[in-house]
Amino acid sequence: MDLYTNGNLDQLRKRLDAPADAAAADLIQDPQLVSIINSWNIIPETIPETFPDTLRSFFQIFLQPPPLVDPHQIRRTQGFFEINAALILSLLGFYSLPYTYAFADGAEVLVRSKKILDNPGKRLSETALFVLECYRPDAFLGDKNVLLVLAKVRLIHALSRIFIDKYARDWNPGWGKPINQEDMLATNLTFSLLVSRGMERSGVSVSKEQRDGLLQYWALVGYYMGIDPAFLPHTSKEAFELERLIRKRHLKSSPAGKKLVKSLLRFYQQELIRPELAPFMEAILAFYMGGEMSQVLGIHKASLIPDWVFRSLSNSGLFSVGSGPSRFSLLYQQFVIQSKKSLGTAVSISLPSLQ
Template sequence: MGKLHLYTDSLFDTLRDRQDDLADCAVLSLIKHPDWIKLINSWQTIPDDSPSDFDTDLVRFFEFYKQKETSTEPGTLKNGQRFFAENGQLYTAMLGLYSLPYCYAFADGAEVLVRSKRIIDSIGERLGETGSFVMEIFKPGAFTSERSAFLVCAKVRLIHAFSRYFISHYAKDWDNAYGKPVNQEDMLGTNLAFSQIVLRGLLKLGISLTEAQHQAILAYWKWIGELIGIDVNIWPETSKEAFELDKLIRKRHIRASEAGQKLIGALLNYYRKTIPDPILIDQIEGIVAFFLGKDASKALNLTSNRLIQGDLLGLVLKLNGQKNRRTKNTYVNLKRNLDQQQIQQFGRLMIIKLPEIARS
């Protein structure tokens, strides 16, 4: 039996109250022991044996990843990594032009994002960290010969738990009507934005995708989803299921919000300052609106008076990404280009780090 029967309002109402107990308990341990945060940030991979002073909750958290190392699916991983190696340039472009703005249009989830000052005040660094996460999880050999990807996923999962902790303890303006912060439904929606929505963006650019390719990316993000704390029993297996799941979440949550409009404003301003191509800068709001479609664009108060052709936009994005390159678009070339951009802009490579807390 497929997953379509699961995509109901009644079930998804319960998901708004579910979070991630394993990570939340681990973060309580880290709050009590800030030195452990610094230690984890110094790791290159998850060690075979947890430090002897780690408590039970933190040991249990990292044991989950040690168990996953023995249950990898090489075929699933290779298929996803191959797709990214062939399409990584446009894949990463869709994350910035479609996936992130799409998340901002979901009013309740945007309430979590807007409460992170770094997303508004240091949006370039946050985008750089997102790019680093995606490059790490799609690295050839990730999760098999490259074990560092497990640590990156563990850090992202803990960062989500830190967000839940700080909002629940310090955000006095949090409205319970938003649901619990970083809940299972919102995490499912974000995972869809990094997979299904990216593929939809490629289709809007006139790129043909087979059902096998679609399922390969869904399977890859099912694997990632489990590693970052998502209940993958609900995750779609086919393009039809992914379409219906996204349709349900859109119906439930796309609406105008001050939080979403503040987030998209910060993102567009950042693009206007940093995108080197004058054609893209001049039309950036219209390009984002083109991908988002009518409902999400309206929620974010985006307008476009220009008719944008997807195939021509795809050509511009490809040419823009190929500047200063003489070789074929591969993972190595894309990674080198993104690293150079980060060093030029920030003076360093952006990496995923847990928030370090001063000992009181």
């Protein structure tokens, strides 16, 4: 039986992330635990006995050996990112992030976050930092920093679900559960399938091995993010089939999606780190999104995009991180400096204060 069917995805819209939701409920009951977790550099090998059982069980997930992985493939994909980091990070802002706004039901979660609407630059920088942490050299092999990052993001999603359930009186059950399994699958694709697709639209050749490597890498990330592993695509064919079905099911114009993309464009045009790109922002988004998605979001290719713009995105990127093979530590440091300069404060991935 075909895995990617309307019936299966209908079920995924009702499914959430039970371990993370239970752990998040514990954090709300004892907000002081948030400060303890935010103080960690890595997840300790022995979880404090003072933690509730559900929170201890949640972190134990990250202390277990990962599913069978190919260390050579992981290192190849990390190297692929390091070489193409400038363009990949640019694609987060010009393709991956606005892509999620074009799906009306999922956009209803995003539009309820004042941080996303009022400070899209912070949201974009946090997403870029998340990607950098995921590609940290030796991540998933020996480096354990990434596991704490993934645990935090997973808990942030769970807290968002709880707050929407408690406070969003206008939530429509027809949209599905907030941050459900199908929406998490779609988001996972934005870091793998959409990155390779966006690179090719930028004129950068991506081999089948590299495309499949990205999918397998983000399938591993998806596993730790609480996505049902059975539905995570590992080949380009599977990813194409899944994305096409999700697009068919959910691509729809909505006030939420248009509000989100206007907020993002306003940030680009007013506060962009690369001001020389500002006049072309809407045209760049329209180029990557394509006609159908651009129409849904109400964006237009109002001007021609000079060739130097794409060269600039490949060479320096949205965050001015530099081009070509480079040491990850230098790349990371450049991003931290540039994002702090833009936002006025250091970007980090931390659980929100609940007190």
